Amino acid sequence: MRIAMCVEYEGWNYFGFQRQNECKSVQGELERALSMIADEKVTLSCAGRTDAGVNATGQVIHFDCTKERSDRSWIMGTNSYLPRDIAVSWACHVDDSFHARFSARARRYRYIIRNTVARPGVLSRGVSAYHGDYDTTLMHTAAQCLRGEHDFSSFCGSDEESRSKSRFVHYVSVERHGPFIVFDIAANAFLNHMVRNIVGSLLLIGEGKRNVAWMSEVLEARNRDAAGPTARPDGLYLVDVTYPASFALPKRDYIGPLWLE
Numbered sequence: 352m353r354i355a356m357c358v359e360y361e362g363w364n365y366f367g368f369q370r371q372n373e374c375k376s377v378q379g380e381l382e383r384a385l386s387m388i389a390d391e392k393v394t395l396s397c398a399g400r401t402d403a404g405v406n407a408t409g410q411v412i413h414f415d416c417t418k419e420r421s422d423r424s425w426i427m428g429t430n431s432y433l434p435r436d437i438a439v440s441w442a443c444h445v446d447d448s449f450h451a452r453f454s455a456r457a458r459r460y461r462y463i464i465r466n467t468v469a470r471p472g473v474l475s476r477g478v479s480a481y482h483g484d485y486d487t488t489l490m491h492t493a494a495q496c497l498r499g500e501h502d503f504s505s506f507c508g509s510d511e512e513s514r515s516k517s518r519f520v521h522y523v524s525v526e527r528h529g530p531f532i533v534f535d536i537a538a539n540a541f542l543n544h545m546v547r548n549i550v551g552s553l554l555l556i557g558e559g560k561r562n563v564a565w566m567s568e569v570l571e572a573r574n575r576d577a578a579g580p581t582a583r584p585d586g587l588y589l590v591d592v593t594y595p596a597s598f599a600l601p602k603r604d605y606i607g608p609l610w611l612e
Contacts, residue, residue, distance in 0.1 A: 352417070354425060355445045357603060358410045361436040363476045363585065367403045368410070377401075377437060381412065384432035388425065389416040398451045398592040399458050402544065404584030406477070409459075409591040409603065413451040441601040449598055457521055457537050457593040460546045463586040464532040478531070479586035485557035487532055491525040493556045493566040497536075497549065498523060504573040506552070508544030508581075516542060516573075525553065532557075537591075544581055552579035 358381065366374035370382065378395065385393040395414040401407055420428070425442035433439070448454075465471050465478040466485060497520045504516040522537045534550050552569055555561045561579075569577045594600055 352419070353413055353415050353445050353447050353449060354442060355411060355413045355449060355451065355598075355600060356425070356429075356442045357440045357601070358412055359408050359438050359440055360406060360410070361476070362401060362403065362405045362407070364434075364436055365403065367405070368397060368399075368401045368407075377410075380434060380437055381429075384429050385414060385416075387432050388420065388428040389418050391416060391418065396451045398455050399541065399589055401587075401589055402547075402584060405587045405589070407589040410589050411451045411455070411592045411594075411600075413445065413449060440603050443601055445598060445600075449594075451592075454594055454598065455540075455592050456595065457539055458541060458589065459522075459535070459537040459591040459593075460541065461536075461588045461590045462534040462546060462550050462582065463588070464534070465530055465586075466527075466532050467530045476585050479583045481532075481554065483554070483558045485532060485554065486559070487525050487527045487557060489563055490532075490534075490553045490557040493563040494523045494525055494534075494536075494549070494553055496567040496570060501570055502573050503542055503545055503570070505569050505575055505578045506545045506548040507542040507575060508548070509575070511543040513542065518542065518545070525557075537593075546587060547582040547584065548575070548578055550582040554582065555579045 360377050365377050368377045370376050370378040382393050382395055393414050395412045398411040422442045426439050429439045463478045465480050468482050470480045500519040502516050503518050507516055518538050518540055520538045524535045526533050
């Protein structure tokens with residue numbers, strides 16, 4: 352049978368989601384816990400392989416097993432074997448046609464900046480701290496050129512394995528909520544470091560070091576050297592993955608702070 356799950360995790364204690372032989376990973380911890388509950392070796396697939404230090408509130412995984420367990424048992428049992436910074440929020444039986452990665456229609460990431468002079472003590476790894484004077488209206492306006500289908504080579508990490516750098520951005524916004532700057536983006540898929548590289552470029556515009564039109568120039572250049580620096584991993588969250596309604600996947604019960612919804 353095939354089981355789908357939604358997983359939350361804080362990424363700063365792990366070398367990314369993907370299983371690694373000699374490094375601690377989110378996938379490794381999940382497969383260890385799931386194998387205990389399934390009473391057999393479990394290998395999982397995920398919606399998106401997040402980088403080292405990146406968090407998730409809406410990561411989706413699936414795996415196949417032979418042992419029957421209720422959805423509630425999968426949640427409670429798996430969580431009992433997971434470290435405190437990883438948790439399953441829902442689980443359900445799905446049709447064999449479901450695939451956490453290939454069935455997904457869109458992924459949504461959120462990047463949270465605490466924009467104050469003093470660095471944070473609470474949530475010190477849950478947000479990125481930037482103390483510059485940022486104009487979020489300019490940042491939002493500049494980001495709109497990213498909507499639609501484009502070659503995102505200018506915002507791609509050097510170790511990206513995909514041949515095609517073309518991605519379709521459904522939605523992008525930059526908003527201020529008091530001391531927090533919230534960058535929100537949804538696309539069919541993302542390149543390695545794509546979100547952090549986009550944010551790093553928008554910060555230059557928000558601080559007045561580049562004008563709004565520069566973002567379009569960077570996109571059209573298709574050259575990583577044309578863009579700004581990579582923003583820090585702290586504060587980046589995979590918050591949602593969209594699937595066809597026919598799979599009838601559950602919604603998260605947990606309603607978190609504004610910046611995580």
